[in-house]
Structures are given as structure tokens and as C-alpha cells.
Amino acid sequence: MGVPVSQMWTVATYVLKQRIQGRKRYPLVLMLEPLFRCNLACAGCGKIQYPAHVLKQNLSPDECFRAVDECGAPMVSIPGGEPLMHPQIAEIVAGLVARKKYIYLCTNALLLKEKIDLFKPSKYLTFSVHVDGEREHHDFSVCREGGFDLALDGMREALRRGFRVTTNTTLFDGADPNSVRDFFDQMMELGVEGMMLSPGYSYDKAPDQKHFLGRARTRRVFRAMLANRKKSWVFNQSPLFLEFLMGKRDYPCTPWGMPTFNMFGWQKPCYLLQDGYADTFEELMRETEWHQYGTESGNPKCANCMVHSGYEASAVNDTFGSLSGFLATVRATFSSKYKDDEALAMLKEETRPVHEYNPLVQIGEAKS
Numbered sequence: 001m002g003v004p005v006s007q008m009w010t011v012a013t014y015v016l017k018q019r020i021q022g023r024k025r026y027p028l029v030l031m032l033e034p035l036f037r038c039n040l041a042c043a044g045c046g047k048i049q050y051p052a053h054v055l056k057q058n059l060s061p062d063e064c065f066r067a068v069d070e071c072g073a074p075m076v077s078i079p080g081g082e083p084l085m086h087p088q089i090a091e092i093v094a095g096l097v098a099r100k101k102y103i104y105l106c107t108n109a110l111l112l113k114e115k116i117d118l119f120k121p122s123k124y125l126t127f128s129v130h131v132d133g134e135r136e137h138h139d140f141s142v143c144r145e146g147g148f149d150l151a152l153d154g155m156r157e158a159l160r161r162g163f164r165v166t167t168n169t170t171l172f173d174g175a176d177p178n179s180v181r182d183f184f185d186q187m188m189e190l191g192v193e194g195m196m197l198s199p200g201y202s203y204d205k206a207p208d209q210k211h212f213l214g215r216a217r218t219r220r221v222f223r224a225m226l227a228n229r230k231k232s233w234v235f236n237q238s239p240l241f242l243e244f245l246m247g248k249r250d251y252p253c254t255p256w257g258m259p260t261f262n263m264f265g266w267q268k269p270c271y272l273l274q275d276g277y278a279d280t281f282e283e284l285m286r287e288t289e290w291h292q293y294g295t296e297s298g299n300p301k302c303a304n305c306m307v308h309s310g311y312e313a314s315a316v317n318d319t320f321g322s323l324s325g326f327l328a329t330v331r332a333t334f335s336s337k338y339k340d341d342e343a344l345a346m347l348k349e350e351t352r353p354v355h356e357y358n359p360l361v362q363i364g365e366a367k368s
Helices: 005-020 061-071 089-098 112-118 135-141 147-160 177-190 215-226 239-245 281-287 308-321 323-334 341-346 359-367
Strands: 029-032 075-078 102-107 125-130 164-171 194-199 260-262 265-269 274-278
Touching (some): 005 102, 029 061, 029 308, 061 089, 061 281, 075 089, 089 102, 135 147, 164 177, 177 215, 194 215, 194 239, 194 308, 215 239, 215 341, 239 308, 239 323, 265 281, 274 281, 308 323
Parallel strands (some): 029 075, 029 260, 125 164, 164 194
Antiparallel strands (some): 260 265
């Protein structure tokens, strides 16, 4: 099982409390961005496209704590940029552990061995390492040769010291389901607690706009990858969200489920779209025109989105929102092979991205 029982219990009781209180919109995970600065320049990420004076800024620990207390979500994801480049990241993490928040510190792990002495193992702290598949695919995705090996070195050291470690994998057009399934085997052999998956999303600031998956292609790729599943694979996600990616379920987006706070304030409406900022969490929830977002809204910016930050909370809400959702989650948790002969046939097909590209050329361009 990819999530400790104590964490599952905390989330379950929190969600049930919100529903008993009649709250239709509530946060599940706070996306806390303490900086945008990074030591990589991934083609599918737009965070480091900000001007230099913005990239030099950090949220202070007190600003982070106020946002966490104001939001009240039981889990906090700390993306970036690269959080390990924040000069006070250890203080921020220690403060959140003291608040008994379940923290996913999202890192490319290039600095993990160097910075690991700043942290203490805790059930509340997980290093969520960005690894986008096997060596060649990952190095292309992050535009750095050798990035995969450095990430694995950092993960091994964290595991050796008793830290919780998960992987976070974003898949783009051209992802080979067979290669990704081999990657799952490799991560399980390494000893990670679980794996997280999401299709890439073409938000405006990303330099590469060509290689994001559309919805139909997402469902096909994830069905091929996740059907006929091995028992050894463990995923650190709602099983109903994975079924959503496979095309077995349809959910509306719940962008308020994973609100984002960064140096500009509370980002409207979600982690990926930037349609303004609110000064307080209450203002974000009250004044954001939520009906204007999500696939069902007709907003072209949301047309192909199936990402974790928009739909994981939808799946969790389904789990605790009805008996059928709860029973579906139990069934998916304990009977997750998903035997599918058609998906097996898909694995024999040649992988052809909609837009052709040469990974070695792309990596060379990024380094020059």
C-alpha cells in the first residue's frame, strides 16, 4: 500500500468532517511554492521563465506557515522551482512537521545528497522525486544528461537514511508504455514507497508547447501502461484517479482541491493557470469564478487537462462522497490488475508522437 495508514486516516477524517459540515469546496492539498528558482530548465515547465528579479525571491518561513494555517489542508506539497535551493527550506519543513502536516517535498534530487543532513526522517515528510521515466527519457525531459543517475543517487541515500521517498512522473506525447512499465519495475526494485503519475499540461509559460498529451491520447497511453498491472507496483495516488486517467471514469475538475500559494499570493484558479491572485485564502474561495474552469466549462485553456492537481481531489471526493465511490475504491485497492487484452495489444504498437523530435538534439540545445 503506497500511503501509510496514519496518513490515510488523517485525510479520511478530514474529508468526512468537511462533508458533515456541508462544505462543497474545501482544500485537500496546499501547493506551496516558496520559490520559482531551479537548477534545471525543463522544456515542459514554465516556472523559471519569470524575470531574474522574481527568480531571486523566496517566501519566508513565516509566510509559508501563515498560508498553511490559513488553508487548513492536511497535506502540503512543496514544489518550485527546486525547493532544496531555498536557504530556509529546513526551517519551513520543520515548522510543517511540528504542525503535523503531511509534506511532499517535490525535488529533482540533484541536491538531495548535499542537503539531506538538514532533515530528519518523519512520517510527515516525503521526498517526492521528479523522475520522468527511464534514463534517456528522463534526461530528455529535464534537458540534462546525467540527471537520471544523479536523481537515483539522491533517492538511494534518502532511502538508506530512512526517509519516505516517492516518485512523481509527468508523461508527454511520445511516452512509450513499455518503457514506462519497465520504469515502474525499476522504481519498485529501488525501494520507493510509491509512484505518482500525471499527464503533462500545456500551460502558457512552458517553452515546449508541442508535446503535451490530448485527452484521448492520455486515456490510451495510460490504459496501455496501467492495465494488466503487476502486483509489485505501488502507486501513491487515489486508485480512482488512475482509473480516470485510463478512461474508466469521468470527473469534473476541482481546482480548489489543491490551491496554490506563492510570492504573488493565492493563485487563481489553480497550480497551472494564472488568472490573477487573491490576498487571502478566503478571498480565493469566495471570489474565483470556479464555473469558468474545467473541461465541462468549455474554457479552451482547460480542454485537454487531466492533471493530478485538478482531478485527484475529485477522485478523493468520490471515494468519500458516496457508498458506490467508497466500494469502488476498496475494489480498486485490493483488485487492481485490470486484465485487458486490448491494452496488451496496444503495447505491441509502435509509439509515434504526434510531433516528431530528436531527444539528443533537444538536450544539446538546452545545454548550449
